Amino acid sequence: MTTPVIELVDVGIQYERPGLDPLSIVDQYDLSLSPGDFHCLAGRSGSGKTSILRVAAGLVPPTAGKVIWQQLEITGLADDVVTTRRRRHVGYLDQRGNLVPGLTALENVLLPAIPDGQTRNLARRGRDLLNRLGVGARASYYPDRLSGGERQRVAFARALLLEPAVIMADEPTASLDRDSADALITILRELADEGIAVLVASHDQRLIDHADSRTRLE
Numbered sequence: 001m002t003t004p005v006i007e008l009v010d011v012g013i014q015y016e017r018p019g020l021d022p023l024s025i026v027d028q029y030d031l032s033l034s035p036g037d038f039h040c041l042a043g044r045s046g047s048g049k050t051s052i053l054r055v056a057a058g059l060v061p062p063t064a065g066k067v068i069w070q071q072l073e074i075t076g077l078a079d080d081v082v083t084t085r086r087r088r089h090v091g092y093l094d095q096r097g098n099l100v101p102g103l104t105a106l107e108n109v110l111l112p113a114i115p116d117g118q119t120r121n122l123a124r125r126g127r128d129l130l131n132r133l134g135v136g137a138r139a140s141y142y143p144d145r146l147s148g149g150e151r152q153r154v155a156f157a158r159a160l161l162l163e164p165a166v167i168m169a170d171e172p173t174a175s176l177d178r179d180s181a182d183a184l185i186t187i188l189r190e191l192a193d194e195g196i197a198v199l200v201a202s203h204d205q206r207l208i209d210h211a212d213s214r215t216r217l218e
């Protein structure tokens, strides 16, 4: 049996609300993704997709339960330990595809390699990823000269640079036109077929249908 790359066990996520009962996003929620699994968190805006993604990525702790990455329980570990581990284990693509304004597309892609002093060694891989995502010709552009969809594809290349075991993407097709969205869904499928676990949050029906399994949030 393969080791899951990511597990959420009995996870609860709640937000305190002054003067109201806490807002419960999930309670006793379980999710286990093995290499090659493609799972979609689906639900209307505000249903809690981003909240689950952020907990799964170790960016915030759950209110209850455990988050486990390749048999390592990260809940309760020091922030710097989780951050270091996340860099290698999780490629996280947020909704805005945040890029650093003063760096070119390629320099943005290479950012995760800086702490290990690997930017030179990974420059080729960075270019290959930009090509694969259809923005190779934009490698030397600064973010303010890129469209929203191009920025997001550059951020996606950055998320893949260190060959993460799992890629997490929040509404990855939201700022893309139909053809670009289809291309991105195809790439997510290819990554899953290559053995990367894929966890996306989306209300895009095509992406939801494309996943192997889904969590529907109310």
Ligand SMILES: Nc1ncnc2c1ncn2[C@@H]1O[C@H](COP(=O)(O)OP(=O)(O)OP(=O)(O)O)[C@@H](O)[C@H]1O
Pocket (backbone or CB within 6 Å): 015, 016, 023, 025, 043, 044, 045, 046, 047, 048, 049, 050, 051, 052, 201
């Ligand atoms: N840090 C927080 N403190 C309090 N409430 C929060 C916090 N983060 C999110 N929420 C609330 O939790 C609910 C779920 O938010 P979340 O961003 O997870 O939903 P979502 O499904 O990803 O929405 P969208 O599709 O619009 O991005 C919302 O009502 C939101 O206002």
